Amino acid sequence: MLRHFYLIRSSFPRIFDLIYWPTVQIILWGFVSKFFTMHSDYFNNVAGVILSAAILYDFLFRSSISYNMLFLEEIWSRNIINLFVSPLKISEIIMALTSSALIRTMIGLVPAAFIAIPLFGISIFELGVPLILLLFSLYLFGVTLGLLVTAGLVRFGPSFENVAWASLFFIAPLGCIYYPVEILPSWVQPIALGLPLAHIFEETRNILVNQTVSFTNIYYAIGLNLIYLTLAISIFYKSFASAKRNGTLVNIGE
Amino acid sequence: MKPIEVKNLKKQFKTTEAVKGINFSINQSETLALLGPNGCGKTTTIGMLLGLITPTSGNIFINEEELNYKDHQFLNIMNFASPYVELPKKLTVLENLKVYGRMYLIKNFKEKIDQLIEDLNLKPFLNKRTGELSSGQKNRVSLAKSLINDPKILLLDEPTASLDPDTGDYVRSYLEKYKKENDISILLASHNMDEVTRLSDYVLMMKEGQIIDHGKAKDLIDKHGRENLEQVFLKLVRQKNEH
Numbered sequence: 001m002l003r004h005f006y007l008i009r010s011s012f013p014r015i016f017d018l019i020y021w022p023t024v025q026i027i028l029w030g031f032v033s034k035f036f037t038m039h040s041d042y043f044n045n046v047a048g049v050i051l052s053a054a055i056l057y058d059f060l061f062r063s064s065i066s067y068n069m070l071f072l073e074e075i076w077s078r079n080i081i082n083l084f085v086s087p088l089k090i091s092e093i094i095m096a097l098t099s100s101a102l103i104r105t106m107i108g109l110v111p112a113a114f115i116a117i118p119l120f121g122i123s124i125f126e127l128g129v130p131l132i133l134l135l136f137s138l139y140l141f142g143v144t145l146g147l148l149v150t151a152g153l154v155r156f157g158p159s160f161e162n163v164a165w166a167s168l169f170f171i172a173p174l175g176c177i178y179y180p181v182e183i184l185p186s187w188v189q190p191i192a193l194g195l196p197l198a199h200i201f202e203e204t205r206n207i208l209v210n211q212t213v214s215f216t217n218i219y220y221a222i223g224l225n226l227i228y229l230t231l232a233i234s235i236f237y238k239s240f241a242s243a244k245r246n247g248t249l250v251n252i253g254e
Numbered sequence: 255m256k257p258i259e260v261k262n263l264k265k266q267f268k269t270t271e272a273v274k275g276i277n278f279s280i281n282q283s284e285t286l287a288l289l290g291p292n293g294c295g296k297t298t299t300i301g302m303l304l305g306l307i308t309p310t311s312g313n314i315f316i317n318e319e320e321l322n323y324k325d326h327q328f329l330n331i332m333n334f335a336s337p338y339v340e341l342p343k344k345l346t347v348l349e350n351l352k353v354y355g356r357m358y359l360i361k362n363f364k365e366k367i368d369q370l371i372e373d374l375n376l377k378p379f380l381n382k383r384t385g386e387l388s389s390g391q392k393n394r395v396s397l398a399k400s401l402i403n404d405p406k407i408l409l410l411d412e413p414t415a416s417l418d419p420d421t422g423d424y425v426r427s428y429l430e431k432y433k434k435e436n437d438i439s440i441l442l443a444s445h446n447m448d449e450v451t452r453l454s455d456y457v458l459m460m461k462e463g464q465i466i467d468h469g470k471a472k473d474l475i476d477k478h479g480r481e482n483l484e485q486v487f488l489k490l491v492r493q494k495n496e497h
Contacts, residue, residue: 002352002353002356003342003349003353006345006346006349006353007344007345010344010346011344077340077341077342077343077344078338078340079339079341079342081306081336081339082334082339082341082354083357084305085304085305085329085333086329086357087326087327087329087357087359088326088357089326241308244305244323245307247265247267247307249301249307250298250301250306
């Protein structure tokens, strides 16, 4: 964590990069949201649905990408061997990546979320206390995806990097970020409901549109997240053991 | 107590047998040099000693305790430096030393860092980013990182590769002095035969995953009737190829 704190602290372009993309994303979706509000009955009374979904999705995207970036930074700087020959446990590496990813994500997202208030009159904080649970759930899923990609990087080396960037786009259509699950073909719906994202965004819409909170969706999301996270941790450990057997740990570091 | 003991160590990668049942040990305060042409199994052997590669069979004992690949505690008394492994380029020298000082849970790490800065003359570029340093400066920083935990066993992979003669000599002199003062054991992989002759107490010659000869550098030179270790190396490496 200290290593990444030094890295961010000393580089204005890095801080700028962390804040820039979420802000652009929110401004773009803010205008889209405004347009829909003016031209759609569905969105007429709930101006914040699309923009809130965009902010939450960006939170997920940033947490997952941050996780991957932190690991890739070690590969790119050829420092990864130094980490693996230190007495750090795998669990400690995972914890450090997880915590650092959260900090990076918050640096980017908090200013963007505040910018949306004066610019579009929309605040995700209107989601109230459940917002914490929704963000927690998204963060768990972001870390899960990050862990899976990192496991791939450990096992297959830097050539797996492209998957790191594309990972979230594979899942986005099933996440039902901007539309209800019912929009999907009936045979795809069970798959979507097997992901925590569908429950998280379903609940976001429910809170904003119906002004009620259904904890069932939130519990489902957290439960599914815990299952996926456990699986991802186990896959990471297996990839690490496999990389040691195949000698790829030495190759990714040089 | 032998800091490192290797018994019948083998590593097979799919169809390639990288290390074919090697045996060796390093005594306390000894520098053992691992020599051999590229692809002879040196890096794989070092990788197995550091827990980066799981052996197919055989045993490694660190301070007479069998190396447990699931528990990395043995790495507390070891460290590693290689010019092919770098420290984060965007961090300053001082930041890097602080990061690794914390990582190895060094008590009084500020004093330890100050001592390394003094010993390796890092002060002139302490606040420079590591990526902006010359090869010689990077090498000294990397060496400082490898000594930050006062290792009892130090693994060095070509520690002076790509250094000019003056800097190379500085590093060798420092290693000699450090070893004398700190009673550590060193495993040195190098292609620089003068370096091996100067620093090592014992030499292992590897080829195609096997140890093809071993002994003190001077004894090997005498045994093979050559003038220096480089000629011994060339003889041993080419000898089998001619068959």
